[in-house]
Amino acid sequence: xxxLVLGATGRTGVLLVKKALDQGHQISALVRSAGATVDxxxxxxxxxxxxxxxxxxxxxxxxxxxxxxxxxxISETPTLIxxxxxxxxxxxxxxxxxxxVVLSAFGVGDSLAKASFLAGPLFRxxxxxxxxxxxxxxxxxxxxxxKWTLEYPGALNNRGDSRCTEAVLEDVTKTPIFPxxxxxxxxxxxxxxxxxxxxxxxxxxxxxSK
Numbered sequence: 001x002x003x004l005v006l007g008a009t010g011r012t013g014v015l016l017v018k019k020a021l022d023q024g025h026q027i028s029a030l031v032r033s034a035g036a037t038v039d040x041x042x043x044x045x046x047x048x049x050x051x052x053x054x055x056x057x058x059x060x061x062x063x064x065x066x067x068x069x070x071x072x073x074i075s076e077t078p079t080l081i082x083x084x085x086x087x088x089x090x091x092x093x094x095x096x097x098x099x100x101v102v103l104s105a106f107g108v109g110d111s112l113a114k115a116s117f118l119a120g121p122l123f124r125x126x127x128x129x130x131x132x133x134x135x136x137x138x139x140x141x142x143x144x145x146x147k148w149t150l151e152y153p154g155a156l157n158n159r160g161d162s163r164c165t166e167a168v169l170e171d172v173t174k175t176p177i178f179p180x181x182x183x184x185x186x187x188x189x190x191x192x193x194x195x196x197x198x199x200x201x202x203x204x205x206x207x208x209s210k
Contacts, residue, residue, distance in 0.1 A: 002026040002062040003194060004097070006049050006084065007069030009036050012103060012156065016068050016187040017042055023191075030058050050083035052090035059091060064099035064194045068187070074129045085137035089144045099147045101194045103186060106152040106179055106205060108134045111169055116177040142201075149193045150203040153186045154179030161185065162208055169203040179207045 003020060007013040008029035017039050020027050027042040034046040047054035049069065059065055065088055071080050085102070092098045107115055107123035108131045115123055123131060141148050152169065159182040166189065189206045193199050 001064070001195060002028070004028045004030060004045075004055075004059045004062045004065045005042075006030055006065065006067040007103070008038055008042070010068055010070050011158070012070070012183045012187050012190075013068035014039075015183055016066065016190055019187055020191050025191075025195075028058055028062065030055065050080070050087050052087040055087050056091035056093075056095040059095040059097040062097055064101060065097060066190050066194050067100070067102045068190060069103070071130055071133065074133070078129065079133055079136070081133045082137040082140065085140050089140060089146060092144075092146060098145065099194065099197075100141070101149045101190050102141070102151065103190060104134050104138065104150050104152055104203075105131065106154050106175070106207070107131055108152065109138055109203075111152050111172075111203070111205065114169075114172055114175055116175060118177050119175075119179065147197075147200045149199040149201075151186065151189050151193070152203055152205045153181030153189075154207045156181055156183050156186060157208075158183060159208070161188070163210075164189075164206055165209045166204055166206050168199070169205055172205050175205075176207065181207050 008017050017027050021041045028045055029038045029042045030045045045058040157180050161184045164185040
């Protein structure tokens with residue numbers, strides 16, 4: 001299959017791109033600079049991820065867009081995720097690519113109510129602005145006609161592949177005090193969902209299990 005990846009140079013994106021290429025898929029990586037470090041087997045497309053025209057051109061002929069995009073500085077790019085999602089939604093009108101798998105975070109939107117008594121305050125304070133951007137983007141996504149999937153991992157870590165649980169957000173009743181997810185597991189879910197067409201128009205909570 002052919003996938004356009006946003007956020008391909010990030011720590012989760014790098015794992016996603018490698019995993020997809022190792023499985024024989026074709027990857028196009030939309031990056032800000034043509035000189036960005038990306039797996040040499042991938043096709044590099046340089047451009048702005050918030051530009052619908054750029055995304056539409058890059059996405060044509062692909063089976064899905066997968067976003068592992070993160071925000072390095074919320075003060076410099078306070079609406080990056082919202083602007084990117086808006087561009088992807090708009091791009092589908094001309095690219096014909098309506099499958100979109102997105103890495104978000106547990107604690108965003110309705111998942112905040114399911115957070116523990118210790119994690120909840122952290123999401124409401126330290127991560128408030130970053131999560132507000134993600135939540136706003138997801139309002140746009142849910143109102144669109146895209147076949148979207150949202151992944152809500154816990155705090156990302158650099159452990160390798162490990163056991164994890166996957167559940168639709170509505171079915172989650174109990175979570176760890178401080179939920180965490182390895183980037184390897186987060187990347188694996190993004191790819192499998194795109195390949196297998198699972199969790200369409202659903203939010204999946206993906207967390208490492210002991």
